[in-house]
Amino acid sequence: MNKTYCPSLTEYKRRVARVVNIGGVPMGGDYPIRVQSMTTVDTMDTLGSVEQTLRMVAAGCEYVRITAPSIKEAQNLLEIKKELRARGCNVPLIADIHFTPNAAELAARIVEKVRVNPGNYADKKKFEEIDYTDASYAAEVERIRERFRPLVKICKQYGTAMRIGTNHGSLSDRILSRYGDTPLGMVESALEFLRLCEEENYYDVVLSMKASNTQVMVQAYRLLVQKLDEEGLQPYPLHLGVTEAGEAEDGRIKSAVGIGTLLEDGLGDTVRVSLTEAPEAEAPVARMLIDRYLGRAATAQPIRPLVGPEPINPFQYLRRHTHEVLNFGALNVPRVIADISRLPQLEYGDLRAAGHLYSPFLDKFQMSDLGADYIYTGERPVPFMLPNGLKEIVNYTAWIDAGRRPDHFPLMTADRYMADPRRSGLPEHHPQLNFLMLGLAALDAPLLARLRDDRTVVLVLVTTNTHAMPELRRAFFELLNAGVNCPVAICRAYGPQPAAQTQLDAATDIGGLLIDGLGDGIVLGTELLPEASQEEWQAQLSGLNQLSFGILQAARTRMSKTEYISCPSCGRTLFDLQETTALIRQRTDHLKGIKIGIMGCIVNGPGEMADADYGYVGVGKGKIALYRGQDVIKKAVPEERAVDELIDLMREDGKWIEKEVVGEPVGV
Incomplete structure (x- = not known):
């Protein structure tokens, strides 16, 4: 198998991507790696969205994404854009679309870029295993292509760019049935849409392969680049991000592990750091990651090139074989x-x-x-x-x-x-x-x-x-x-x-x-x-x-504390994510190795918490659904009781332990 996925394994060489112009702020080619983030205010709150966008731009955002879950939000993007332009802010706007093709088609006439998720856009996603024959699989692909084609034509007509953004947790039943929950499945999900774009001679496309699992995320981006080259497709720009990274130190570390790994190999043309914090807190972190590579090629010491084939598979995790020395190596954790x-x-x-x-x-x-x-x-x-x-x-x-x-x-x-x-x-x-x-x-x-x-x-x-x-x-x-x-x-x-x-x-x-x-x-x-x-x-x-x-x-190599897979909030969010995450963390942060997904809406859950052991998902104002893995266990739980019932669910599974109260240690 061809393992080539970056310009060089020993020199810093940025991959030369096709230039895509987004509202006068191009990405790809020799242009700087761009910073972006997403608003958290309800899209129907025009002034609130405008004020938050201005704060994001002041913090360093070069593109601003706004959710448009339905026609009414897509329509209101025009009002937001008018007010921003009236205030002298020309930042390109991106409409975030999941389940509503009609909203995407409207938004594409208004904003500079639309983001579509192949797993949600006119595809079936019921979290069921379905056996497809070759004929039924091909028929379903053709149905989706026909539903997607009008958006491509509109984008081409209006000069609107598009991000085809695959998420690990929202692969369709059809993709899962053939490829499983894998990086290859993520790549193929995007390529189905991309091939149609090229058939229509539409090339203003950006691609992303986001996951909350950093191993999966890195493997998927690498495999995407390899597949683009293998199929002779255009070298499209890459939008880098670890989805649902979390908050504070953990969110920053997780983002750097995923995003930084790819930047080291010269991959990436725009970065979004997804933190469960105010969006203006994300841009400075993205900028710190990106700026590390300014002048990297000039300051790096030469590394002797590799002779022979690469001795690892960059598309699949396999720990290097070692013998055991006391408690190092072999099956021991790092x-x-x-x-x-x-x-x-x-x-x-x-x-x-x-x-x-x-x-x-x-x-x-x-x-x-x-x-x-x-x-x-x-x-x-x-x-x-x-x-x-x-x-x-x-x-x-x-x-x-x-x-x-x-x-x-x-x-x-x-x-x-x-x-x-x-x-x-x-x-x-x-x-x-x-x-x-x-x-x-x-x-x-x-x-x-x-x-x-x-x-x-x-x-x-x-x-x-x-x-x-x-x-x-x-x-x-x-x-x-x-x-x-x-x-x-x-x-x-x-x-x-x-x-x-x-x-x-x-x-x-x-x-x-x-x-x-x-x-x-x-x-x-x-x-x-x-x-x-x-x-x-x-x-x-x-x-x-x-x-x-x-x-x-x-890096998923040693689990020593509770992991929170929490989304960064957006206009779809049905509760205060930062406050709720803090409350859940306060009650559960002693549970070593347990992964808890905290999702603001059904768009991000349960799909985006694919790796979580338990899920806490907003399903309505003041209503929470609780998940065990991908399975919903309790529906419409009142928010004031939801954390207690989440703990009861863990207790039923024998995974709950009480916090130990001990004397105060020295120096604390």
Whole structure:
């Protein structure tokens, strides 16, 4: 199978897409990667929509999307547009359409772009498995094409652009019956519509493959690019987004894992970050993701090109095969290593920087799902007993000086690792676990040969390259092609910069590798000014520890906390999403690994919460439907009782546990 999906795996080269002009703001080609978002005000509230649009533009939005679920909202887009133009705002408007072709056809005469979802647009979507014969499948495709053709003709006549936006959670029964709930199904759903556009010589099209599962989302975009090339279709621009990413830190991390992974490979022409927050909060996050690539090609260090075929399948998740070293690799979850070597002092309470909270009330450490598996202390081993399960890494010299303690594990350089102990007079390595820190340049033939036979080593892979993720990926390819199966912890350190930027950078650099099954651990480091206090170091390191777990969760490689698949709200939303999400989080955030979908309307649920264990979906003013997976269990539950009944549903399934109340830990 042809695995080509990006211009280069080792250089930063942006994919050259066809230019699509959207209201005088073109995307694709050499134009900048554009920022967009979507209003949350009811579309029938003309002034409210206008005021919010102006705030979004001020925050950096270059396109603004507005929902048009029916004819009346589509008609009111004209009033919104008139008022915006009267106020001197010429931002291109995009109508968001799901189930109503008539609304799309009207909106296409008014706004600069329409978005249609192939899974909802005149297709059947009842969440039932239906067996189609080739003849019945083809007949259904032709029926949909005839329903879609008028919109294409209108867009062509009026110069209106179109986004064909496939969502993982809203594939039709027909697509599901043939392709399953897969990236290939997502791609084929869009291509059916796209082929008709090309038959009509209509090319002002943008494509998207959005999902709340970052692995599925990345695979689908890659496969889309490969299929466009394979079929000889136009290189259409790509709209990047992780749908229902959530809120706050989790939403930003998840967005960066999905969007950043694709941006690293030069894919993407416009970005929408979907947060359960005010839409004007989304644009700055998108801008931070995009701006990282300004000048990337000029500042990146050359990476030696790959010789031979790519040793992984970029369209399917498969974790790299490794042997087990203590609790690293094989079937173990990726491990978190907290670098606390820079803390000015090390006492019991200081381990909170690694997620281990000491309670003086109980005189013991509390169990924590966000407690690091290892701490790195450098030249200063901790002077006290560690909590049960926590292990310590020290520099090789400190390991020697401390008498080669069996509960300490040494960190070595490549030179130290390759040194012959018989000639150097130094002792052998730890009999169970040794850490070896190196970069791509150190992976020469003699070292690779030794690593093939060493069952005690875990690599700590580092880079200082601006083009970090591709260089780290290139090192993994070297290991794969050399048949080296030792586990690898990915290490990234960032200079003094805002924590918000580090969140996005680390989620991109490491999350992009984890999505491809590369990585058995994570180490994040930082730099602070020399005069930084103990408290400042604590706060920074504690944030990095939480970030490590957040990246693993967003990449779907280690579930350590409750996951909220919450939509970013729009004019269709039937309740206060931010307030409701906060309430549900307050009651359920102790349920490790449970995924809860919180959807403002039936358009986004249950389809868009395809990965959720439970769903909370608005079905009317003050009315909520509760789901178990894709199945509705309770309908029209009064909103004031809905959270309690959601918890009752979990209790029935044996998945509810009560929150534990313990003494307050030190430093909190």
